[in-house]
Amino acid sequence: MTDTIEHVAVKALAWDLAADLHLPPEFDATRHYPAIVSVHPIGSCKEQTSGNVYARALAADGFVVIAFDASFQGASGGTPRSVEDPYFRVQDISHVIDHLVTLPYVDADRIGVIGVCGGGAYAVNATMTDRRIKAVGSVTGVNFGRLMHEAFSGYDPVAALDAIAEQRTAEARGAEPRVNQYLPDSPEAAEAQGLTELDLVEATDYYRTDRGQAPGGRTEALFSRQATAVGWDAFHRAEVLLTRPLCVVVGDRPGAFGAYRDGLEIYRRAASKDKELVVAEGFSHYDLYDRPEAVGIALERLIPFYRRHLQEEPRTHA
Incomplete structure (x- = not known):
């Protein structure tokens, strides 16, 4: 598979988003192509699974695909760094679409x-309110708001919010930022800690x-800026607003991050008349990041899904 990638800057609020445009084979700038925005996981970056796996495969099938770094993360702008804010993450998608619609x-x-x-x-949530999005695919999607409200706050969200407020006040007064690491430093460290x-x-x-x-993949978050996530819900009003075609892919080996339950929930709740649930049997959340067999199951359904809803014979434009 040959990659043609253009590195572009996308205007956000007061900074740029770093993005990679993955172009289809035999790309012809005089034609009109369907396009797909590829959104990376929490703590990830555009060079990882959203870019080097899914964007690459979809571009090979004839789509223009743009993978980008979230605001405050990777090579994108925004300060302070390592902020994981769902509202910014969703708005980033619309900023990227703003860029796409300017491309001839x-x-x-x-x-x-x-x-x-x-x-x-995030992709699901953006699709509810940005009607320029005509079809949405979620691969082992996790509702970060639900995760922050539950496990990531120790199942005590109010206590977590109190701690976040105290830390933000301390940082405003000059204290050192508290940056939480999501993961151990290595598989060996995880084993030494008895993590299973x-x-x-x-x-x-x-x-x-x-x-x-990858250098841009920083599995960390600024603790003082996590209050918004504790009170956020990616699926709020899905029964009314999520009407676009939806394809949900999950593995049936569930883990603590909750992609399996979240996938079944949004599939059930979505107002979409055209919706698909793909269960990769025998595979886990992280198998769907890059393991060829698991990714193959996902793409076997995602590619026809996007072809059906986005693709037609490209036409020449003036």
């Missing part, structure tokens, strides 16, 4: 979105080894 070779009426892990739920939970172990294997490690 992109058909503005045929834009879709795909997201992996937290990016899957499936998602945590497999995340460490992906992000902390040559398998998936």
Whole structure:
């Protein structure tokens, strides 16, 4: 598979988003192409699964695909760094679409979105309110708001909010920022700590080894800026607002991050008349990041899904 990638800057609020445009084979700038925005997981970057796996495969099938770094993360702008704010993450998708619709070779009426892990739920949420999105795919999507409200706050969200408020006040007065690491430093460190939970172990294997490690992938978050996530819900009003075609992909080996339950929930709740649930039997959350067999199951359904809803014979434009 030959890659043609253009590095572009996308205007956000007061900074730029760093993005990679993955172009289809025999790309012809005089034609109109369907386009897909690819949204990376929490703690990830555009060079990892959203870019080097899903964007690459979809571009090879004839789509223009743009993978980008979230605001405050990777090579994108925004300060302070390492902020994971769902509202910014969702707005980033619309900023990227703003860029796509200015490109003469992109058909503005045929834009879709795909997201992996937290990016899957962000993609779903963006599709509810940005009607320029015509189809959405979620690969092992995790509702980060639900995760923050539950496990990531120790199942005591009010106490977590009190701690976040105290830390933010301290930082405003000059204290050192508190940056929380999502993962151990290495698989060996995870083993030494006696960690056995499936998602945590497999995340460490992906992000902390040559398998998936990338300079822009920072599995960390600024604690003082996490209050918004505790009160956020990616699926709020899905029964009314999520009407676009939806394809949800999950593995049936569930882990603590909750992609399996979140996938079934959004599939059930979505108002979409055209919706698909793909269960990769025998595979886990992180298998769907890059393991060829698991990814193959996902793409076997995602590619026809996007073809059906976005793709038609490209037409020459003036």
